Amino acid sequence: MKKAIKIIAGAASFFFALIAITALLRLFVFEFATVRGPSMEPALYTNEIVFIEKISKLYSLPKMEDIVVCDFPHTEEAAIKRVMGLPGDKVAIIDGKFYLNGALYENDVFKDKMRYDMEEIIIPEDHVFVMGDNRNSSTDSRAVGPVRRSDIVGKMVK
Numbered sequence: 001m002k003k004a005i006k007i008i009a010g011a012a013s014f015f016f017a018l019i020a021i022t023a024l025l026r027l028f029v030f031e032f033a034t035v036r037g038p039s040m041e042p043a044l045y046t047n048e049i050v051f052i053e054k055i056s057k058l059y060s061l062p063k064m065e066d067i068v069v070c071d072f073p074h075t076e077e078a079a080i081k082r083v084m085g086l087p088g089d090k091v092a093i094i095d096g097k098f099y100l101n102g103a104l105y106e107n108d109v110f111k112d113k114m115r116y117d118m119e120e121i122i123i124p125e126d127h128v129f130v131m132g133d134n135r136n137s138s139t140d141s142r143a144v145g146p147v148r149r150s151d152i153v154g155k156m157v158k
Helices: 002-028
Strands: 030-034 049-053 067-070 079-085 090-094 097-100 118-122 127-131 152-157
Touching: 030 152, 067 127, 079 097
Parallel strands: none
Antiparallel strands: 030 049, 049 152, 067 079, 067 152, 079 127, 090 097, 090 118
16 A cells, blocks of 8 residues: 555656646747748748747847747737848838848748838847738738847747
């Protein structure tokens, strides 16, 4: 009987330690995010689940074209967007096309014409400019402004 109680207590300790480790990993190291809406099509589709790592944001900003999860002001859900501008970059939308530092951005995944233009802005230090790949169906930095580093939840792992 004592042996059975010892085995059960050991299994319970292991189970609770496993839950604690999993919770800590999810809180500080990684998480899964679900794509909501068409803003990242064709790269990501609604209800697709993506893996987000949270460690790199602690020591560096994401790189150009990385896909990140970020919190926007006045919204409850995190947004999944592509980084299209880094600190010090000048970004603008002219005649429906994306310009980076005064030049038409040739690597843009969005090939159509955007519906709205945007005057040139300079991305502040510790911020990034993000946009959805499906630009005409995306709320992003064009509407909410550059995203602070502290509002980046993590970076998508491919």
